[in-house]
Amino acid sequence: MGRSGTNSGLAEDLLIELNRDGGVPLHRQIEASIRASIRAGRLRTGASLPPTRALAAGLGVSRGVVVEAYQQLVAEGYLASRSGGYTQVAASMPPVAADAGSTASTVRPAARRAGFRIDFGYGRTDVSQFPRAAWLRSIRTVLATTPNDRFAYLDGRGVPELREALCDYHNRVRGTSSVPDNVVICNGYAQAISLLIQVLALHGARRIALEDPSSDDDARVLAAAAGLDVVGIPVGPDGVQVDALHRADADAVVLTPSHQWPTGGVLSATARAEVIRWAKHRGAIVVEDDYDAEYRYDRSPVGAMQGLAPDHIVYCGTASKTLAPGLRLGWMVVPPQLVADVAAAKVLADRGSPVIEQLTFADFLTRGEFDRHLRRMRPVYRRRRNALLGALRTHLPDLEPAGIAAGQHVVAWLPPDLEEAAVVTAAARHGLGIKGVGPYRIAGTGPGGLIFGYAPLGETAIAEGVALLATAIREVRGS
CATH class of the missing domain: 3.90.1150.10 (Aspartate Aminotransferase, domain 1)
Structure with missing residues (x-):
């Protein structure tokens, strides 16, 4: 095909169209296209542009045409020439409003999205405090030393290295009674509660109790979708009111006993013992959401309930509050009678959490980096x-x-x-x-x-x- 008419080639990275019959100089068309991409936000600050030779070859023009276009955009402040001959976007413009006739806002896009000062x-x-250097060391260790078979499909519980590291950590720091075979790795607490509700419904549960107030909107929605009734248990200054739990006729309860969300109360030793008696009497399950127990300032550590009754309590932990929610790393210590079904539900959901992240966190824990962080x-x-x-x-x-x-x-x-x-x-x-x-x-x-x-x-x-x-x-x- 000839070069006459419109050239719609992508030139590797840029959407530039050249109309050779329109009477507008080619370097002006290149300028206008790149300028419009920057102003529309398609090319962000710091983005690298193709070298002039590569772009010229892709567009079928002489290199001088592209050089002239780049030089004009540098002069206008849209582009900057970097050492080594690289050309990068130097200006960031707010996206143009959807109404073509309106004037573009001068508010920075991030500020407009956030909405609040x-x-x-x-x-x-x-x-911003994520320990990047330490995490990178663990990634390098994993990539250099992990056996090949770890990158294949694994069972629904997760990689053995992370399950062992989590047991060592939680038994030492949180007073749990956990063994690696009973640990299931999941994508944060949201997936943990989803899997648990599925399994509880499979085992005949009819009603689930939640603290009132509670942040567990996931549990409310998921329980209703699974056909379970949801009942709220009032929370006092020291956590959930256990007498109300006895009246709730529930088959499971979700608690935040070490730091109730949102009121901050700590469930007393007496109340914990009463909750465990309730669970044993009813054959019920307690879901312990231990979401931020590592951060304490004016009090002694409060141990996890799971260590008191591992056959009736599911312990849920997550890296979302300690490291970063974007890691999507969570875990459960599950009573022995539920492990197989929870692991099967995990496999059905997504075939298992990403292996490299699991192994990286295992190394991070084992080397003591988590404690240092x-x-x-x-x-x-x-x-x-x-x-x-x-x-x-x-x-x-x-x-x-x-x-x-x-x-x-x-x-x-x-x-x-x-x-x-x-x-x-x-x-x-x-x-x-x-x-x-x-x-x-x-x-x-x-x-x-x-x-x-x-x-x-x-x-x-x-x-x-x-x-x-x-x-x-x-x-x-x-x-």
Whole structure:
């Protein structure tokens, strides 16, 4: 085919169309195409462009035409020439609005997506602190030393190395009673609870109990889809109210006993023993979500319940709060009578979690890097927790903080004159993201409170956020 008419070749990386019969110089057409891609966000800052020779060959033009186009875009600030002859995108433009007649916004895309100046949204750890160098060493070790057969399909429980490393860690640090054969690796807690609900329904469960309030929206939706009834068990200052559990007629209960979410209460030794008696009497299962027990500041470690009754408790752990949620690494220590069915459900779901990530985490644990990372992060989060409490004392002394001794969030109960939803709405108007306790209640009643997730925020941002909240609350009270 000849070169006349329109050339729609991709030139390896760029979508550039040249119309040789249109009367517009070819270098101008190349300029316009690259400029439009940068302005539309298709070419991001730092993206490398093809070398001039390669692009010229792909477009069927002389190299001088491409050089002239690049030079013009460098002069305009869209491109930059780097050492070694590389040309990269130097400018970042916000995407053009969908309405072609409107003027493009000058707000940075990231700021527009976030929507808040400061966000106290819960559930986010500080991923900027991820131990990249140590993790990379473990990846290199895995790739250099892992036998070939580990990269084939494995059984649904996961690689033996990680199951053994997790047992060693949790038996030492959390007081569990776990053996590798009873560990199932999964993609975070969300998949763990999904698999467990499937298996519980298979074993004849009819009703599942959840703490009220509780963050376990996954369990609510999945249980309903599996045909199970869901009942809320009220939570007091020290965790779930066990007397209500006895009245619930449930076949399983999901608990956060070491740091109740969101109230922060710790289930007492007496209450734990009563929950275990309840489970043994009914032949029920307790799901222990141990989501952030590693982060504690003003109290002694609280051991896991699983070590007290391994035949009745499923212990769930995750790397989402300790390392990064994007790893999608979670695990369960499952009672012996359920292991085969949970592993089979895992195989049916996705044929098993990624092997390299599992082996990398196993090496990371075994070399003590996980312990070192936690020792480094505890004082960081403690300082941020202290900054939050100090700002609340200064700006909002009538709010009552709770659950402050551990974790990555604090609940602050509102005084009776403040309506939770009104405060959350007013805070949003001032550029502050914060959630109330109300949406996490199953029964829908209880005192108003705000959930402060402080883990990813610096101390200055925390203080500024509380000051914004104080302004919003004065506005609510004034109205």
